Amino acid sequence: MPRSVSGVEMRKRQAAHIEAPPQAPGQPRPNTCCLCWCGCCKCLWNEDRMERSERQTCTKMDSIEAAEEQHPSLEEALSWARSFEMMLRSLEGREIFREFLRSEYSEDNLLFWLACEELKKETNPSVVDEKARIIYEDYVSILSPKEVSLDSRVREGINQSLAEPSNLMYEEAQLQIYTLMHRDSYPRFLNSSVYRDLLASRRRTCLDT
Numbered sequence: 001m002p003r004s005v006s007g008v009e010m011r012k013r014q015a016a017h018i019e020a021p022p023q024a025p026g027q028p029r030p031n032t033c034c035l036c037w038c039g040c041c042k043c044l045w046n047e048d049r050m051e052r053s054e055r056q057t058c059t060k061m062d063s064i065e066a067a068e069e070q071h072p073s074l075e076e077a078l079s080w081a082r083s084f085e086m087m088l089r090s091l092e093g094r095e096i097f098r099e100f101l102r103s104e105y106s107e108d109n110l111l112f113w114l115a116c117e118e119l120k121k122e123t124n125p126s127v128v129d130e131k132a133r134i135i136y137e138d139y140v141s142i143l144s145p146k147e148v149s150l151d152s153r154v155r156e157g158i159n160q161s162l163a164e165p166s167n168l169m170y171e172e173a174q175l176q177i178y179t180l181m182h183r184d185s186y187p188r189f190l191n192s193s194v195y196r197d198l199l200a201s202r203r204r205t206c207l208d209t
Contacts, residue, residue: 074202081190084182088113100194101185108146109177109185112139116174122167132165140173148177 072092080087080097087093094110101107115135122128139148140158150158154173161169189195 071205072198072202074199074206077195077198077202080195084186087186096194096198097186097189100189100192101181103192103194104185104188106185108139109148109181111146112148113174113177113181115139116170119170120167128167129165132167132169133162135170136162148173149180150176 072090076090076092080090080093087097094114098107098110101110112135115131115138119128119131119135122131136158138144138146140150140155141147150173154176158169158173
């Protein structure tokens with residue numbers, strides 16, 4: 001009878017599954033369920049599928065993050081025209097401003113300001129001492145090719161502080177360079193082709209989307 005034959009075949013299949021030799025510990029189960037669809041299955045096909053999905057997700061997120069870092073929004077780029085401080089606090093703002101300063105051979109002003117910002121965050125005395133001397137040799141010493149423009153009073157104060165360096169020893173010099181960039185370089189930057197081209201590019205992107 002058809003029903004009896006079906007029942008016998010079913011029992012044989014179940015017995016074969018139960019009597020199958022035990023699997024060695026740590027070995028993956030053989031790829032016997034090529035049409036596996038459940039998440040609990042440990043078949044190689046299912047594991048490969050999950051790994052590929054995870055890699056694709058990570059790659060996609062990395063690409064999105066990289067794109068966001070390299071391309072500021074139109075709103076952010078416009079905000080730089082309203083606030084010099086806001087532009088300096090933005091990674092993309094600093095990079096585009098640095099590009100402009102490089103064209104005017106005054107990039108070292110921004111690099112000095114950034115180095116002073118990093119020094120102010122330090123609390124380890126030995127690190128403070130090392131970074132303070134590097135800043136002096138790179139940007140303050142009259143022997144440095146990257147010497148920034150500081151008045152004699154501020155420069156003399158720095159020379160005296162070298163005996164006992166602190167993380168705030170360049171604070172007045174940093175303010176002087178900040179003021180110089182704000183009053184002199186920043187207005188020219190806003191009228192430069194570097195900044196105008198960036199805004200035009202961001203506007204085109206907005207229209208395309």
